[in-house]
Amino acid sequence: MKTADFDYELPQELIAQDPLEQRDSSRLLILDKKTGERTHRIFHDIIDYLHEGDCLVINNTKVIPARLIGEREGTGGKVEVLLLKRKTDNVWETLVKPGKKARPGMRLSFGGGLLHAEVQEVVDEGNRLIRFEYEGIFEEILDQLGQMPLPPYITHQLKDKNRYQTVYAKYEGSAAAPTAGLHFTEELLQQIQEKGVKIARVTLHVGLGTFRPVKVDDVTQHHMHTEFYHVSQEAADIINETKKQGGRVICVGTTSCRTIESAADGQGVVQATEGDTDIFIYPGYQFKVLDCLITNFHLPESTLLMLVSALAGKENIMAAYKEAVEMKYRFFSFGDAMFIQ
Template sequence: MKVDLFDFELPEELIAQTPLLDREASRLMVLDKNTGEIQHEQTFRSILSYLKEGDCLVLNDTRVLPARLYGVKQETGAKVEVLLLKQLEGDQWETLVKPAKRVSKGTVITFGDGKLKATCVGTSEYGGRIFTFTYEGIFYEVLEQLGEMPLPPYIQEQLGDQERYQTVFSREMGSAAAPTAGLHFTEQLLEDLREKGVHTAFITLHVGLGTFRPVTAESIDEHDMHAEFYQMTEGTARLLNDVREKGGRIITVGTTSTRTLETIATENDGKFVEASGWTSIFIFPGYQFKGIDGMITNFHLPKSTLIMLISALAGRENVLHAYNEAVKEKYRFFSFGDAMLIIEGSKQL
């Protein structure tokens, strides 16, 4: 299947550069995954009308690292930008560096007048650098002081409130990017959903920057999917199995939650179990879902693995029609944009 089949025209002005002050104020498109029928809702809070007692929302509780650091080479004072990608072991991290040509094995970079130091100990598979960090105190607390939020490359505006790129339920530090479908939820909305009888379950998948890596291959089969760390507790697995046994629907919030559930369900004959590991599952049309009944997601990049995933759930033609409708209706796209609910039956309950 050709990657070009997932292309669409997107005016640059529809790429949301800043988040709305009110998380719930995003618009919501509802897409029937079987018929392609579309409904438009003026606020995300309308999600209350589409979920029913016994359903379960699955949310990714990962928290974004303030992973962009600006430092200087200890020897020369030359400026260097370091982006943390993945913790390897202890205080050793895989990173991206700009300019990479200035950093070789043995190079020492200092941040915050020496509060944090990084020594290059090698290169990574994709041309990044591996650093060992030294500091006093707790690493994540030092990072909170010195680091900046690693916003996606298509966002050019500065983020005034760093918490606006975190979900209200984030707690497990480790992502290089936010699970953005979760940004639409407030504590009040989650409470209102629970009062309606909708369950909430949490998994963890630490989002890597591979999420934003463009598909450069001509054919989907030739794309090498990035791997990301996931974890599901025994309590979450038990809840999801119980929801399914009682006829409730499992609705994932975002592609990260979807990939986690599908990884676990695929490996365990459709059942959920306590599990953790690395997943590089690549979901595209032809895939048969085993773990979910619907999902909430944002509007994604043309020709991205993310639009391929939702096309597997709702059909490529339905999704592209919905995206063209979103452009026509001037929905806001990408991380700080509006939301889409993909589910069977688009009528309110």
């Protein structure tokens, strides 16, 4: 299976640069994974496709302002640090730009000395472990100095930080938003619950694993970066009971999907658990728990595009993407949505 098989043409102007004013007013492409049939609706119509007894799985991770702009002590050279994963209280795994100069021992300063840091070591894929030095509470300093880590294809400044958070974001730790969840409003979630749909809340802190480009020609040789996930006993019980009663498990976003598939045993029973996952889902994968998926439109040749292809079949996905391009759907993080059922 070649990485190039997951390429498609996307005009630059279809990359959404700003969120819509109303979260649930984006477009929604409904894709039948068995027949390939496609229907076009508005996102708040998702409620018509959810049935009593179904379970909606949402990722309640919260994006931290993980992008720090600072300078090298001594030279004053500009440096950008993206926080990926907390290792201990003061030590983070990070992505540093420019990376080549970020050698162990290099000292950094942010916010005019409000925050200092030292590069400790180079780890997997050229990421750096960095130890931070500060007075007070790190989260408060980060809130003051950090920027929302928007993907590089979004060039507009985000006016409202909250628009890169889901309305149910709770546990801080992500370097990117679980973007399929951005379409939900509190009112819509309330209506969904009133319809008899249960909601299971899981956590996966979105890191580089979700977004790192596939650089190998052979898909199976790609290695995912690990991301921390947590499934509570309550969430596991809701999901397992739904399956037992014949309801559908519908994941909001690829991160929720990867979380429950990581937490499931060989019989498809979800366990209450936490840890790091590097699960990589591509065509040929047999889903253990997930039945349906609410998702955004993903980058060409990305692991996310491979995941949705595993669920609906590559031909169905590529045909749906082609139609979405023709109909001028908005793509990527702030773009429109797809429901694979």
